[in-house]
Amino acid sequence: xxxxxxxxxxxxxxxxxxxxxxxxxxxxRDVCLEYVPExxxxxxxxxxxxxxxxxxxxxxxxxxxxxxxxxxxLGELGRRPDGRTA
Amino acid sequence: xxxxxxxxxxDVCRRYAAAITARATRAWRIMEVxxxxxxxxxxxxxxxxxxxxxxxxxxPGCPVCVTPLEMIxxxxxxxxKPGVIFCSFGDMLRVPGTRSDLFCAxxxxxxxxxxxxPLDALExxxxxxxxxxxxxxxxxxxxxxxxxxAVREARRRGICNFSMLVSHVLVPPALSAILSSPxxxxxxFLAAGHVCTVMGMDEYRPIAARHRTPIVVTGFEPADLLxxxxxxxxxxxxxxxxxxxxxxxxARPEGNREAMRVVAEVFRVVPRKWRGIGDIPESGLGLRPExxxxxxxxxxxxxxxxxxxxxxxxxxxxxQGIEKPSACPAFGTRCTPETPLGATMVSSEGxxxxxxxxxxxxx
Numbered sequence: 001x002x003x004x005x006x007x008x009x010x011x012x013x014x015x016x017x018x019x020x021x022x023x024x025x026x027x028x029r030d031v032c033l034e035y036v037p038e039x040x041x042x043x044x045x046x047x048x049x050x051x052x053x054x055x056x057x058x059x060x061x062x063x064x065x066x067x068x069x070x071x072x073x074l075g076e077l078g079r080r081p082d083g084r085t086a
Numbered sequence: 087x088x089x090x091x092x093x094x095x096x097d098v099c100r101r102y103a104a105a106i107t108a109r110a111t112r113a114w115r116i117m118e119v120x121x122x123x124x125x126x127x128x129x130x131x132x133x134x135x136x137x138x139x140x141x142x143x144x145x146p147g148c149p150v151c152v153t154p155l156e157m158i159x160x161x162x163x164x165x166x167k168p169g170v171i172f173c174s175f176g177d178m179l180r181v182p183g184t185r186s187d188l189f190c191a192x193x194x195x196x197x198x199x200x201x202x203x204p205l206d207a208l209e210x211x212x213x214x215x216x217x218x219x220x221x222x223x224x225x226x227x228x229x230x231x232x233x234x235x236a237v238r239e240a241r242r243r244g245i246c247n248f249s250m251l252v253s254h255v256l257v258p259p260a261l262s263a264i265l266s267s268p269x270x271x272x273x274x275f276l277a278a279g280h281v282c283t284v285m286g287m288d289e290y291r292p293i294a295a296r297h298r299t300p301i302v303v304t305g306f307e308p309a310d311l312l313x314x315x316x317x318x319x320x321x322x323x324x325x326x327x328x329x330x331x332x333x334x335x336x337a338r339p340e341g342n343r344e345a346m347r348v349v350a351e352v353f354r355v356v357p358r359k360w361r362g363i364g365d366i367p368e369s370g371l372g373l374r375p376e377x378x379x380x381x382x383x384x385x386x387x388x389x390x391x392x393x394x395x396x397x398x399x400x401x402x403x404x405x406q407g408i409e410k411p412s413a414c415p416a417f418g419t420r421c422t423p424e425t426p427l428g429a430t431m432v433s434s435e436g437x438x439x440x441x442x443x444x445x446x447x448x449x
Contacts, residue, residue: 003122004122004228004279004280004283004306004336006087006088006089006090008088016242017235017239024087025087029202032203032205032232032235034235034344035231035342035344035345035348036342037344044088044089046280046283046336048228048229048232048280049175049202049203049204049225049228049229049232050202050203050204050205050206050232051203051231051232051235053228053231053280053283053284053336053342053345054283054336054337054338054342056089056335056336057334057335057336058335060334060335061089061335063334063335064093064098064309064310064313064332065092065098065309067313068098068101068102068105068313071105071316
């Protein structure tokens with residue numbers, strides 16, 4: 001139950017509760033968007049048990065790879081002379 | 087899939103593993119808190135990429151696993167009552183109670199239904215006005231906003247035949263309990279990224295400071311986990327003990343304020359017993375008195391419940407990172423996902439089930 005899955009908002013319906021269709025790969029589900037008032041059509045969200053709990057920050061998402069560049073001098077220790085990873 | 091596949095890139099993971107090996111000068115033990123992280127670590131073999139001496143301990147973050155036995159027995163007693171429709175997330179159905187589980191109850195005629203969201207259970211209640219619909223409200227901070235919203239909506243819309251059997255648990259008190267144990271083996275924590283997405287990071291700072299233990303809020307994909315481990319190792323090697331955030335694409339320091347507001351409106355902090363671990367003060371959520379008409383525990387008198395755990399099962403020690411599944415004599419023989427003795431073998435988030443599924447050995 002604790003799995004959070006990233007998906008993209010296809011549309012938004014305003015009502016008593018805010019809902020929208022969210023695409024997870026090829027699967028589309030109706031998701032409650034009440035907890036992500038800042039998220040709109042086209043945004044990516046993390047969904048837990050039918051509720052979006054966060055809008056994914058694209059700039060922060062790239063940090064996992066840029067951090068690797070920042071520590072690159074250490075990461076290079078694991079590389080072979082041909083540039084492939086040991 | 088975007089935000090999934092790129093974090094499983096083999097080259098990225100190998101580079102992180104090399105960086106960790108280059109940075110670690112001594113043995114460290116890092117506990118991943120969340121069962122989803124445990125599952126990912128075992129599935130992708132993250133632990134096998136790490137240098138010798140760097141050990142991952144599997145934590146208590148499987149809500150299915152820590153739901154107390156008496157709560158399962160209570161759920162079974164309520165589900166057996168005539169006129170009740172008992173709704174639950176699917177992974178609770180195989181959790182063994184003292185004598186049965188919800189799947190067996192269903193096969194014996196109880197109206198037990200699996201739902202994806204608590205709002206689905208609310209809709210079942212709306213469509214079945216003559217029946218009592220009970221939802222099994224379990225989980226950590228991640229499911230609390232959804233469950234709180236279902237109860238709030240039930241009251242707002244006057245759906246009186248909807249109630250919740252609440253057995254919510256909170257992560258920070260469990261981390262404190264683990265760190266305070268004389269058997270504690272943890273040098274640093276990978277905190278659960280989605281729990282912090284909801285509740286923020288404020289509660290973790292005093293824990294990191296008091297116990298001199300780094301806490302890195304971490305995501306669930308292999309690159310996330312390896313970056314989180316690297317951040318832990320850097321802190322440990324530098325002698326720091328701070329709260330850092332690896333999972334900033336989803337988790338913000340202040341959490342999700344809207345979700346926290348609704349959780350606080352519907353739930354209050356209560357003491358909670360954790361299966362396999364015991365009572366932990368202020369470690370759970372229960373319904374506020376204003377929502378008593380939707381509190382299944384108060385509405386259904388099921389009498390006295392006496393419980394009995396299988397004596398051979400060591401799931402409590404596994405949940406605290408004290409033992410690995412391999413230490414259990416029943417692993418893979420008397421205890422399998424088909425015939426589980428303990429909850430850590432039932433849930434896909436449980437450490438024993440992850441080892442069984444991906445390794446077939448406990449080591």
